[in-house]
Amino acid sequence: MTRDDSNSRGSMGNGGSGEGGVSESPPRDLSRRQFLALAGSGLFVFFPTDPLDAFQEPERLPARQGYPTDFNAYLRVGPDSRVTCFVGKVELGQGAMTSLAQLLAEELDVALDSVDMVMGDTDLCPWDMGTFGSLSIRQFGPVLRGAGAEARAVLLEMAAEQLQAPAGRLQVTAGVVTDPSAPGKRVTYAQLVQGKRIERRLEKAPVKPVSAFSVVGQSPRRKDALEKVTGKARYAGDFAVPGMLHARVLRPPAHGATLRDLDTAAAEKVDGARVVRDGDLVAVLHERPDLADKALRLVKARFDPPQPSVDDKTIFNHLLKTAPQPRLVGESGSLAEGEKLAANIVEETYLNSYVAHAALETHSATATIEGGKATVWASTQTPFPVKQQVAQALGFTPQNVRIITPYVGGGFGGKSASRQAVEAARLAKLTCKPVQVVFHRDEEFFYDTFRPAAVVKIRAALTGAGKMVLWDYKVYGAGDREARLFYDVPHQRTVSAGGWQGGNPPGMHPFGVGPWRAPSVNTNTFARESHIDILAARAGADPVEFRLGHLSDQRMRRVLEAAARQFGWKPARAPSGRGLGVALGIYAGTYVATMAEVAVNKSTGRVQVIRVVCAQDEGVVVNPDGSRQQMEGSITMGLGYALAEEVRFKNGEVLDRNFDTYEIPRFSWLPKIETILIENPETAALGCGEPPIVTMGAVVANAIHDAVGARLRQLPMTPARIQTALKRA
Amino acid sequence: MQRTISFTLNGKPTRVTVDDQRMLLWVLRSDLGLTGTKFGCGAALCGACTVVVDKEAVRSCSTPVKEVAGKRVLTIEGLSQEGRLHAIQEAFLKHHGSQCGYCTPGMIMNAYALLQKTPRPTRAQIIQHMDDNLCRCGSHHRILNAIQEAAGTMKGGAQ
Numbered sequence: 047m048t049r050d051d052s053n054s055r056g057s058m059g060n061g062g063s064g065e066g067g068v069s070e071s072p073p074r075d076l077s078r079r080q081f082l083a084l085a086g087s088g089l090f091v092f093f094p095t096d097p098l099d100a101f102q103e104p105e106r107l108p109a110r111q112g113y114p115t116d117f118n119a120y121l122r123v124g125p126d127s128r129v130t131c132f133v134g135k136v137e138l139g140q141g142a143m144t145s146l147a148q149l150l151a152e153e154l155d156v157a158l159d160s161v162d163m164v165m166g167d168t169d170l171c172p173w174d175m176g177t178f179g180s181l182s183i184r185q186f187g188p189v190l191r192g193a194g195a196e197a198r199a200v201l202l203e204m205a206a207e208q209l210q211a212p213a214g215r216l217q218v219t220a221g222v223v224t225d226p227s228a229p230g231k232r233v234t235y236a237q238l239v240q241g242k243r244i245e246r247r248l249e250k251a252p253v254k255p256v257s258a259f260s261v262v263g264q265s266p267r268r269k270d271a272l273e274k275v276t277g278k279a280r281y282a283g284d285f286a287v288p289g290m291l292h293a294r295v296l297r298p299p300a301h302g303a304t305l306r307d308l309d310t311a312a313a314e315k316v317d318g319a320r321v322v323r324d325g326d327l328v329a330v331l332h333e334r335p336d337l338a339d340k341a342l343r344l345v346k347a348r349f350d351p352p353q354p355s356v357d358d359k360t361i362f363n364h365l366l367k368t369a370p371q372p373r374l375v376g377e378s379g380s381l382a383e384g385e386k387l388a389a390n391i392v393e394e395t396y397l398n399s400y401v402a403h404a405a406l407e408t409h410s411a412t413a414t415i416e417g418g419k420a421t422v423w424a425s426t427q428t429p430f431p432v433k434q435q436v437a438q439a440l441g442f443t444p445q446n447v448r449i450i451t452p453y454v455g456g457g458f459g460g461k462s463a464s465r466q467a468v469e470a471a472r473l474a475k476l477t478c479k480p481v482q483v484v485f486h487r488d489e490e491f492f493y494d495t496f497r498p499a500a501v502v503k504i505r506a507a508l509t510g511a512g513k514m515v516l517w518d519y520k521v522y523g524a525g526d527r528e529a530r531l532f533y534d535v536p537h538q539r540t541v542s543a544g545g546w547q548g549g550n551p552p553g554m555h556p557f558g559v560g561p562w563r564a565p566s567v568n569t570n571t572f573a574r575e576s577h578i579d580i581l582a583a584r585a586g587a588d589p590v591e592f593r594l595g596h597l598s599d600q601r602m603r604r605v606l607e608a609a610a611r612q613f614g615w616k617p618a619r620a621p622s623g624r625g626l627g628v629a630l631g632i633y634a635g636t637y638v639a640t641m642a643e644v645a646v647n648k649s650t651g652r653v654q655v656i657r658v659v660c661a662q663d664e665g666v667v668v669n670p671d672g673s674r675q676q677m678e679g680s681i682t683m684g685l686g687y688a689l690a691e692e693v694r695f696k697n698g699e700v701l702d703r704n705f706d707t708y709e710i711p712r713f714s715w716l717p718k719i720e721t722i723l724i725e726n727p728e729t730a731a732l733g734c735g736e737p738p739i740v741t742m743g744a745v746v747a748n749a750i751h752d753a754v755g756a757r758l759r760q761l762p763m764t765p766a767r768i769q770t771a772l773k774r775a
Numbered sequence: 776m777q778r779t780i781s782f783t784l785n786g787k788p789t790r791v792t793v794d795d796q797r798m799l800l801w802v803l804r805s806d807l808g809l810t811g812t813k814f815g816c817g818a819a820l821c822g823a824c825t826v827v828v829d830k831e832a833v834r835s836c837s838t839p840v841k842e843v844a845g846k847r848v849l850t851i852e853g854l855s856q857e858g859r860l861h862a863i864q865e866a867f868l869k870h871h872g873s874q875c876g877y878c879t880p881g882m883i884m885n886a887y888a889l890l891q892k893t894p895r896p897t898r899a900q901i902i903q904h905m906d907d908n909l910c911r912c913g914s915h916h917r918i919l920n921a922i923q924e925a926a927g928t929m930k931g932g933a934q
Contacts, residue, residue: 487815
C-alpha cells in the first residue's frame with residue numbers, strides 16, 4: 047500500500063466528491079500496520095494491547111462480534127485539520143452521515159464542516175452488523191462519542207505538553223487548543239499531529255453532558271445535500287468501471303418455478319452480447335444496460351410452474367394453519383381471573399397484507415475482481431454480512447472481498463438482503479470483467495423481502511365500570527416486537543407465532559419476508575390501537591381519556607398530552623362524525639402519539655387524510671430537523687400501508703410488479719403534518735428513523751371509524767374495503 | 776436503426792451514433808456518462824428519470840433518443856450555471872428536500888419545467904404537476920416548500 051493521499055480517502059465511502067470511486071485503486075488487504083502507514087501523518091489514538099482489532103476479520107473474532115474498542119478504528123485527525131470518521135453504518139437517506147458527524151464533532155470539539163464521513167466500506171470502516179432498527183444513534187452513537195472523547199483527551203495531553211500548561215485548564219474550539227490564562231498560547235490539532243504518530247493508552251475519557259452540547263441539538267445542512275441536488279451523489283448503479291458489462295439475469299415467473307429448457311441462441315447473436323450460465327444463474331451481458339435487456343428478451347426459457355399454493359386472499363387461513371406453536375411474549379395476572387371480572391367482551395381479528403419496500407433505487411451493484419480481490423459497490427444496508435456472502439459465493443477469503451457502500455437510494459429494511467451484490471460478483475468472476483447488476487422494478491418486487499402478512503387475534507374485556515380487565519393477544523406471522531401491552535390491564539397475556547426474522551415453518555410465508563420499517567410493530571400497533579378504540583367506544587369514553595385512564599407510563603402520557611394539545615383534541619365518544627383518530631406506539635425506545643383528521647367519501651370509499659399531528663419522545667435529540675424529516679417520512683410512508691399498499695400474489699407469482707398497480711403515497715395524498723419533539727434530556731438519544739410509522743394504520747382506521755362509524759380490521763383500507771365496511775356499519 | 780443523433784445537451788452540441796430506438800435514459804447514463812438522471816421503474820411511472828427537453832419535462836426511460844434530435848436536453852448536471860446553483864437547487868438545500876436523494880434529480884427537473892411555464896404556481900398547481908414523481912422517503916412537504924420558495928426567488932423570471 048503506497049498511496050498516501052489522505053484526503054482522497056474521505057471521499058470514498060459515500061460517493062464523496064463524486065471524483066473518487068473507481069478511478070482510485072482501492073487499498074487491498076489492509077492490515078492494521080498498513081492502515082497506520084496509510085494514515086501518513088495523521089493522529090491515531092492507539093491502544094496496542096487491545097484484544098479487538100478493528101481490522102481483524104470477523105471469522106477470527108468471538109462468535110458474537112461487537113464494535114472495536116480500539117478507538118482509532120473510528121477516526122483520524124489529518125494534518126490539514128480535517129477529521130475523517132469511519133463508520134460501518136450507511137447513509138440511506140435517514141441522515142446518519144450528518145447526525146453521526148455531529149456526535150463526533152461534539153466530542154472532539156471540531157467544526158462539523160471539518161468532519162468527512164467514510165461509511166460502509168468494509169476495508170476502511172470498523173465492523174458493523176448493519177444499518178437498521180433505528181440503531182445508528184441509539185446503539186452506535188455512544189461508541190462513536192466515546193471514541194471522540196478519548197481522542198480529544200489525548201490531543202489535550204499533547205497540547206498540555208506543548209503549551210506547558212495543565213490539560214485541565216485548556217480549552218478547545220473548532221480544533222484549536224488555547225490556554226485562557228495565557229492569551230496567545232494556542233495550538234491546533236493539525237499542528238499537534240504534524241509529522242507525528244502517536245500510540246497512547248488512556249483511561250476512559252468522559253463524554254460531554256447534554257448541557258455542554260453545542261453541535262448536537264442543532265440542525266445543520268445535511269452533509270449529503272449538495273451532492274444530492276446537483277446529481278453528483280453516486281449510487282451503486284452509477285459507477286462505471288472501464289470494460290464493465292451490464293448484466294440482466296433470467297428470472298423465473300414465479301417463486302418455486304424451475305427452469306425446464308433454455309434457448310439462448312438468439313440472444314447470443316446480438317452484437318456485443320454475451321450469455322453466461324453457471325448453475326442456476328443465467329445472465330445476458332452487454333456493455334450497454336438497455337441492450338443487455340433487449341438481448342435477455344430474446345432468451346427463450348420454459349419454466350415448470352410451482353405447485354399451486356396460496357394467494358393474497360387465502361394467505362390468512364394459511365398463516366393460522368402453518369404457524370408454529372405460539373410463544374409467550376409476556377403475561378401478568380391470570381386470564382381466567384380476568385374472564386371472571388369481564389362484563390363486556392370484545393373479540394376481533396385484524397389482518398394485514400404483504401407490503402413491499404419499494405425504495406426508488408432498485409438493488410444495484412457494481413463488481414470488479416482485480417489481482418484476486420473482489421471489490422463490490424453495493425446498495426446495501428448490511429455491507430459486512432454481504433462481504434461474507436460474496437466471499438462464500440466466490441470461494442474467496444473474506445480479506446479478499448471489499449464492499450463499498452455509496453449513497454443508498456432508500457432502504458427501509460429492504461436492502462438488508464442484497465442478492466444483487468452476490469450476482470454481480472459471481473458474474474464478474476465468470477466473465478473476468480467488471481459487471482454491474484441493476485434490478486429492474488419487476489425484479490425488485492419479485493425478490494423483495496416483504497413485510498409479512500399477519501393475523502392478530504385479540505380478546506379483551508371491560509369491567510362494568512368501563513375499565514380494561516382482560517387482554518389476550520395473539521399475533522401470527524408478524525413477530526413479537528412491541529406486541530406487549532403498555533396499557534394498565536391487570537390480566538393479560540401476549541403470544542406470538544412466527545415472524546419476519548425467519549425460523550418460520552417452511553412455506554408459512556410463501557416468499558421472502560424481512561424487516562420493513564419498524565418490523566412487527568406496524569402490525570401490532572394497528573391491532574392494539576384499533577382494539578383499544580373499540581373498547582373505548584364500548585365504554586362510552588373519549589378515546590384519549592380512555593387511554594389516559596389506563597396509562598401509568600409517564601413518558602407515554604406526556605406524548606399523548608402533547609399531541610392532544612397541539613391537535614386541539616376535544617373529548618367525544620366515537621363515532622363523533624368528526625373523522626378524528628388517535629394511536630400510540632413505541633419503537634426503538636421512542637414513544638409516539640399520533641392524531642389524525644380524515645375525510646371519507648361515502649360513495650367512493652376514498653379517504654383523504656387532512657391533518658396529522660405527531661408527538662415524539664426520542665430522548666436527547668441529536669438533530670431536530672433530521673428527526674422531523676424522519677417523522678414526516680414515517681407518517682407519509684405509513685399512509686401507503688394504511689390506505690393502498692398490498693402485494694397481490696398467486697401460486698408463487700408476484701402480481702404487483704411496478705408502480706402502476708402498486709400505489710405508494712404521492713403529493714396529492716399529503717395531509718398537513720405537524721411534528722412535536724418532546725424535550726427529554728434525561729433519556730439518552732433513541733431511535734428516530736421509524737417510530738411514527740407504527741401508528742399510521744390505527745390512527746387512520748380510528749379516524750375513519752370516527753367519521754363514518756365503519757371499523758376497518760384489515761390493512762390496507764382500500765376504497766373497496768371501506769365500502770364493504772360501510773355496508774356493514 | 777443505427778444513426779447519428781445530434782442534439783444540445785446541457786448547452787453543448789452533442790452527437791451520438793446509436794440505435795435510435797434506444798431510450799434517452801440509457802444513452803445519457805451509459806453512453807454519455809451522465810448518471811445524475813436515475814432509473815426507477817422503466818415505465819414512466821416514478822419520475823426519477825425526468826429530464827427537460829425544450830422546456831418540457833419528459834420521462835427519459837420511455838423517450839426514444841431519436842425524439843430529441845435537434846432539441847435541447849437539460850439534465851440535473853446542466854442546471855447550475857458557472858458553479859452557481861439554480862434557485863430550485865438552493866431551495867432544496869435550504870428545505871432539506873432530499874433524504875435518500877434518489878428521486879431528487881427528477882423532482883428538480885420536473886419542478887424546473889413547471890416554473891418555466893408557470894412561474895408563479897399555486898400550491899395546488901405544484902402538487903398537480905409533481906404528483907407523478909414518486910418519493911419513498913416522504914420528503915414531499917419539503918419538496919413543495921422548496922419549489923414554492925424557488926418560484927418566489929426567481930421572481931417570475933424563468934431562468
